[in-house]
Amino acid sequence: xxxxxxxxxxxxxxxxxxxxxxxxxxxxxxxxxFDDLMRELQDLEKEHPEYxxxxxxxxxxxxxxxxxxxxxxxxxxxLSLGNTYSxxxxxxxxxxxxxxxxxxxxxxxxxxxxxxxxxxxYEDGKLVRAVTRGDGEKGDDVTDNVKTIRTIPLVLHGDYPxxxxxxxxxxxxxxxxxxxxxxxxxxxEPLFANPRNAASGTLKSQNSSVVAARKLDAYLYYLLGExxxxxxxxxxxxxxxxxxxxxxxxxxxxxTLQEVFDYINYWDxxxxxxxVATDGIVLKVNSLRQxxxxxxxxxxxxxxxxxxxxxxxxxxxxxxxxxxVGRTGAITPVANLEPVQLSGxxxxxxxxHNADIIEGLDLHIGxxxxxEKGGEIIPKITGVDTDARGILIGEKVKFxxxxxxxxxxxxxxxxxxxxxxxxxxxxxxxxxxxxxxxxSRRAMNIDGLGPETVDMFYRLxxxxxxxxxxxxxxxxxxxxDRMGQKSAENIIEGIAxxxxxxxxxxxxxxGIRFVGETVAKKIARSFKSIDEVEQADLETLxxxxxxxxxxxxxIVSYFANPLNRNLVxxxxxxxxxxxxxxxxxxxxxxxxxxxxxxxxxxxEHHSRDEYxxxxxxxxxKNVGSISAKTSFILAGANxxxxxxxxxxxxxxxxxxxxxxxxxxx
Ligand code: IVH
Numbered sequence: 192x193x194x195x196x197x198x199x200x201x202x203x204x205x206x207x208x209x210x211x212x213x214x215x216x217x218x219x220x221x222x223x224x225f226d227d228l229m230r231e232l233q234d235l236e237k238e239h240p241e242y243x244x245x246x247x248x249x250x251x252x253x254x255x256x257x258x259x260x261x262x263x264x265x266x267x268x269x270l271s272l273g274n275t276y277s278x279x280x281x282x283x284x285x286x287x288x289x290x291x292x293x294x295x296x297x298x299x300x301x302x303x304x305x306x307x308x309x310x311x312x313y314e315d316g317k318l319v320r321a322v323t324r325g326d327g328e329k330g331d332d333v334t335d336n337v338k339t340i341r342t343i344p345l346v347l348h349g350d351y352p353x354x355x356x357x358x359x360x361x362x363x364x365x366x367x368x369x370x371x372x373x374x375x376x377x378x379x380e381p382l383f384a385n386p387r388n389a390a391s392g393t394l395k396s397q398n399s400s401v402v403a404a405r406k407l408d409a410y411l412y413y414l415l416g417e418x419x420x421x422x423x424x425x426x427x428x429x430x431x432x433x434x435x436x437x438x439x440x441x442x443x444x445x446x447t448l449q450e451v452f453d454y455i456n457y458w459d460x461x462x463x464x465x466x467v468a469t470d471g472i473v474l475k476v477n478s479l480r481q482x483x484x485x486x487x488x489x490x491x492x493x494x495x496x497x498x499x500x501x502x503x504x505x506x507x508x509x510x511x512x513x514x515x516v517g518r519t520g521a522i523t524p525v526a527n528l529e530p531v532q533l534s535g536x537x538x539x540x541x542x543x544h545n546a547d548i549i550e551g552l553d554l555h556i557g558x559x560x561x562x563e564k565g566g567e568i569i570p571k572i573t574g575v576d577t578d579a580r581g582i583l584i585g586e587k588v589k590f591x592x593x594x595x596x597x598x599x600x601x602x603x604x605x606x607x608x609x610x611x612x613x614x615x616x617x618x619x620x621x622x623x624x625x626x627x628x629x630x631s632r633r634a635m636n637i638d639g640l641g642p643e644t645v646d647m648f649y650r651l652x653x654x655x656x657x658x659x660x661x662x663x664x665x666x667x668x669x670x671x672d673r674m675g676q677k678s679a680e681n682i683i684e685g686i687a688x689x690x691x692x693x694x695x696x697x698x699x700x701x702g703i704r705f706v707g708e709t710v711a712k713k714i715a716r717s718f719k720s721i722d723e724v725e726q727a728d729l730e731t732l733x734x735x736x737x738x739x740x741x742x743x744x745x746i747v748s749y750f751a752n753p754l755n756r757n758l759v760x761x762x763x764x765x766x767x768x769x770x771x772x773x774x775x776x777x778x779x780x781x782x783x784x785x786x787x788x789x790x791x792x793x794x795e796h797h798s799r800d801e802y803x804x805x806x807x808x809x810x811x812k813n814v815g816s817i818s819a820k821t822s823f824i825l826a827g828a829n830x831x832x833x834x835x836x837x838x839x840x841x842x843x844x845x846x847x848x849x850x851x852x853x854x855x856x
Contacts (some may be wrong), residue, residue: 194235198242201232211445213341214437222452223359240828246345250338251403259815260331260395266356267415268281268286269310269324270490272473274496284474284496285448291493292481298445299425300454302462303471303497304410306362306566307391309337311411314354316347323394332392337361340402343581351434355416359409362467367406386468397815444477459500463534473501505538505561505574507531511556512543512588513800514595518624519704521614522601524549524590526560526572536562541570545608546590549667557585573574580851596620616754621742623658625702633708634700635692638685639678648670657700658758660686661765674823692765697767698724704745713737714746716779716807720770721759725750736812781853783811787820791834792827794848802851809855816841825851 193202208225218225233249236242246248255450256784275281288296312320323330330739337343340361346503351594368386373381393405413424420430423442433437443459445451455472462469475818476482476494485494513603515523518623524543531538541562543549552575554560559579560572567655589692590812592757594612601610611616626645630637648654653667665688667680692700695715699708705712717735718724724746749755771779788811790802797805801826803813817824817837823844824834830845838845846854 192442194239195242196568198232198235198239201235202244202247202346205232205345206226207348209248209251209341210344210435214344214435217224233657240631246338250448258332259397262325262329262723263320263332264321265310265325265327266312268532269327269330269358270487273488273491274497274499276499276501278455278498281451281455281474281498282448283494285451288476288485288494291485292476293480296481297423297425297477297644298476299423299475300437300445301412301467301473301475302442302458302465303442303473303499304362304412305385305468305470306360306409307387308357308358309333309361309394309409309686310342310356311337312354312356313347313351315353316351316359318343318345321702331395334397336396338396339399340407340409342409342437349434350420352416352418357411357431357436358413358415359411361394361407361409362386363393363405364408364466365468366466371405373791386422388720398821401605409437410439410467412439412473419479423473424479424482425477425480442479461736462500464785466614469500471497473497502573503534503561504561504573505531505533506559507538507714509554509556509558509560509572511839512549512554513592514618515596516596516612516618518621518628519700520594520615520618522591522594522612522623526561528562531561533570538562538564538570541572543572546610546841547608549588549590553587555580555585556588584585594618616656616752619649619687621767626654626657626660628702629700630660631700635689635697636697638684639681639688641683641710644682656758658761658765661762661767679723690768692768694721694768694771698761699771701749701755703749705742706746710738710742715771721763725756725759756829779808779810780855783809786811786822787814787816788812788815788832789821789824790827791824792830794827796848796852805855817841 196259200438205225205228206492208218208220208228221625229248232247236247236249264835273284275284285298288298308324310322310324311318312322318334318338320332321334321343322332325331328573334390338345348444349809359714362387365386368383368389371389372382383392389405393402393407396402399777409433410589412428414427414431419427421427425442428436428442443454445454451474458469460474466773474487474496482492484493485492487493510527510529513525513527517523524545526541526543528539528541544553552560554572554575561574561576562570564570564571590610591601597614597617599614599618602613603610615621623642623645626649627642629635630640630645640660645654648663648668651662651671654660663683665676665679665683668674668682671674672680693715698721699706699711700717713735714724718727727746729740729743729747732738735738759769783806788806790799790806794802806813806825811822814821817834819841821838821841822844822848824830824838826845827848835845
């Protein structure tokens with residue numbers, strides 16, 4: 192067998208096993224055998240770049256190519272469906288169809304999957320494009336990301352039409368969603384509210400290896416094209432299943448209105464056992480000829496309708512509203528409820544978000560309120576049963592005007608929904624929150640210290656801010672509750688060791704508003720020391736890559752406060768790293784200062800991320816797309832033809848990997 196033959200064979204085998212595993216749920220080989228085949232193919236493809244193929248199974252692993260999506264016009268607009276929540280409207284739809292057609296018809300009943308919609312184009316059995324819904328007329332080309340989804344076939348088998356589109360829903364299964372949020376919680380990253388947001392957020396990721404890791408799934412429910420294999424929608428999809436697509440096994444043809452309602456009623460409860468989120472039922476006239484006769488309104492087809500399930504909700508009493516103060520001083524109102532059972536858990540508290548929401552609900556203490564979970568993790572209050580109010584209506588809920596912890600009058604910043612306690616330096620939960628952030632793993636990473644210990648030290652007056660930690664001794668703490676000599680020594684050692692934490696993490700640890708890890712890194716690379724940052728004006732700060740006005744303003748305000756300057760001064764005295772170390776500095780040059788560089792193609796000597804890092808270390812800026820401002824393109828093998836053309840048109844220099852390395856050496 193020639194290498195080419197072996198490559199073709201491996202690709203066909205891997206496509207087949209992939210389908211058996213992900214779509215049919217019936218693997219023929221073990222995971223190990225699958226991995227071995229994949230590795231063999233990867234090796235062969237590396238040895239023979241001349242046989243590269245965009246739809247090879249190896250393309251499923253994703254790349255870290257950073258790009259902005261291109262917009263593509265939909266050949267057939269992506270319409271939405273008319274929505275109804277009531278059974279009587281379902282009856283009306285059915286009757287309308289019957290009158291208009293005046294002949295027998297079938298209704299295809301389907302689940303309404305709650306994810307993000309996608310349109311896939313196949314040419315000669317190969318996936319050529321995947322586009323999001325966008326505004327219905329045009330959407331984002333997310334082909335590279337979609338290729339990482341295992342249930343979407345890259346190549347088809349069987350008697351597929353030469354050109355067609357197929358549409359469906361990309362979903363994040365409940366299990367992946369919960370795993371993802373658990374990981375994000377551990378990394379102190381914001382959580383996704385529901386699987387739909389997680390799926391669409393993931394699909395828009397600039398980094399397809401992130402998409403590959405997130406385990407998305409897809410169901411296809413709509414075939415479009417000039418030559419379709421059957422006259423029925425249901426039959427077309429059964430055909431599509433034979434070509435390799437994942438089609439819902441829960442589609443059903445109904446011949447009477449009663450059968451439609453049976454389907455609805457069955458799935459209203461049974462959907463809770465599905466691995467993915469659904470939010471209703473879609474009813475479609477099955478015959479394509481009849482669909483054509485019925486036609487479209489301006490926004491949606493007359494031959495289909497969506498019946499949405501009532502979100503699960505419970506009615507319970509609002510006992511009181513309490514307020515939490517976060518590390519940044521943001522105030523969160525919390526509804527304290529009479530405990531009530533809702534989708535399998537007991538709900539006692541619900542978020543009320545902000546003052547506007549409370550006002551909009553016209554909440555009174557003692558009100559009977561509706562609580563919903565509907566895919567969200569934190570239950571929310573969606574309404575008040577005003578009929579349940581007796582003659583004695585409770586007190587109207589008025590948002591507090593002073594901080595519940597320190598009594599300071601609250602403020603509301605322009606354009607923000609939240610109220611804040613501005614007493615940053617003396618409000619207990621803010622102080623404790625700041626110290627907790629300071630010691631956290633991604634900041635100073637102080638071993639042995641956790642929120643409870645911080646709380647105890649604070650209550651006992653041992654610490655009032657992060658700098659006080661560095662004055663603690665073993666003797667100060669060894670006799671405290673549940674402490675002892677050994678733990679005390681560990682804590683003091685952990686604190687001492689944090690003096691070696693690099694500048695960028697110390698900056699992050701300060702907890703300056705909007706200065707997260709990435710921004711802290713940028714600052715540490717652009718300024719040699721904290722003194723430089725402290726002295727920088729708004730303009731200087733904004734000139735740093737990725738720092739906008741909001742962040743710059745926050746940094747300036749931070750250092751304008753004498754208490755913050757004093758804290759930094761004391762942390763400096765404690766020996767923390769407030770400047771880039773010699774070894775950090777040695778790696779930095781100005782060789783690429785002021786240059787905007789695009790990275791494109793596949794590289795031999797370093798990964799794309801490493802090149803990005805090199806550009807930044809040498810004072811350059813890595814940008815995603817080519818424009819007249821681009822200084823040069825660092826090009827590896829297989830640079831995209833569109834990019835090449837654009838570069839040539841703008842007369843931008845294309846630099847090879849070796850030339851680039853020579854430039855820096
Ligand atoms: S058919 C012209 N079928 O619901 C009809 N849509 O508002 C095209 N959806 O954007 C859609 N499950 O994202 C269809 N079985 C299903 C569906 C479904 C979910 C979504 C889809 C669409 C929206 C309609």
